[in-house]
Amino acid sequence: MDPIRGPPYHGEHNEVNLREASSGYFTTLGAKLLRGRYFTDAEDASKPRVVVINQALARQYFPGEDPIGKRMGNTDLAPNSLKEIIGIVADIKEGSLNSEIWPAVYDPFNQSPETYYSVVVRTAQAEQSVLPALRAAIHRIDPDIGTIDEATMWASSDFTE
Numbered sequence: 001m002d003p004i005r006g007p008p009y010h011g012e013h014n015e016v017n018l019r020e021a022s023s024g025y026f027t028t029l030g031a032k033l034l035r036g037r038y039f040t041d042a043e044d045a046s047k048p049r050v051v052v053i054n055q056a057l058a059r060q061y062f063p064g065e066d067p068i069g070k071r072m073g074n075t076d077l078a079p080n081s082l083k084e085i086i087g088i089v090a091d092i093k094e095g096s097l098n099s100e101i102w103p104a105v106y107d108p109f110n111q112s113p114e115t116y117y118s119v120v121v122r123t124a125q126a127e128q129s130v131l132p133a134l135r136a137a138i139h140r141i142d143p144d145i146g147t148i149d150e151a152t153m154w155a156s157s158d159f160t161e
Contacts, residue, residue, distance in 0.1 A: 014061070014103075015102065015103075016057060016102060016103040016104055016105055017094065017102050017103070017104040017105070018104075018105050018107070019104060019105065019106045019107070020106075020107050020108075020109045020112070020113075020114060020117065021052075021106045021107070021108070021109055022041075022108075022109045022110075023038060023039055023040050023041045023043075023108070023110075025106070025120065026038055026052070026089055026106075028120055028121070028122050029092060029120065029122070030122075031089045031090055031092050032089065032090040033087055033088075033089055033090075034055060034088045034089060034090055035066070035068055035087065035088045036052070036068045036085070036086050036087035036088055037086055037087050038052060038087055038089075039051075039052060039086065039087070039106075039108040040108075041110060043108045043110060043111060044108075044110040044111060045110070045111050045112065047111070048084065049082065049083040049084070049107075049111055050083055050084050050085075050086045050108060050111075051072070051083045051084070051085055051086070051105050051106060051107055051108075052085075052086060052087040052088070052089055052105075052106040053067060053085055053087075053088055053089075053103070053104065053105055053106070054088070054089055054090070054091050054092065054101070054103060054104040054106075055088060055089070055090055055091045056091050056101050056102060056103045056104065057103030057104060057105065058088050060103050061103065067085045067088065068085055068086065068087070068088070069084065069085065070084070070085050071083065071084050071085070072085065072105075083107070089106070091104075092104070119134065119138070121134060127152035127153075127154065128152060131150045131151075131152075134150070135147045135150060
């Protein structure tokens with residue numbers, strides 16, 4: 001985890017899930033905003049860096065405090081690494097039902113887009129029937145985008161333990 005500006009950093013190893021997410025990620029998953037706000041598509045690389053954290057991170061690293069408006073960054077807190085916490089979401093179950101929920105940091109995808117990403121879709125249709133249509137939609141955007149490991153959440157090994 002990135003150190004939090006304020007408390008001294010003594011080289012401790014804090015593990016969290018780091019996620020890059022689109023502005024629609026939380027609503028797609030039905031994640032409840034507890035405080036603050038979600039990031040928007042307008043928050044791109046030209047804007048100040050922001051993050052949303054989950055409730056587990058707020059509980060573990062900000063006991064009795066309000067993390068909204070606090071800043072976190074890399075181990076030396078370099079100015080270009082600092083990100084403002086703008087929101088707290090309810091914990092999202094990202095693994096098997098009996099697994100512990102880890103603290104998580106969600107960075108806006110538009111602030112540092114990667115070349116590899118996952119697509120999450122909510123549907124009322126049979127999950128398997130959506131995969132070919134989703135793959136076709138991605139290839140309509142750009143035929144050179146590769147798609148691999150398509151799976152429903154229920155078929156994913158993380159959700160079947």
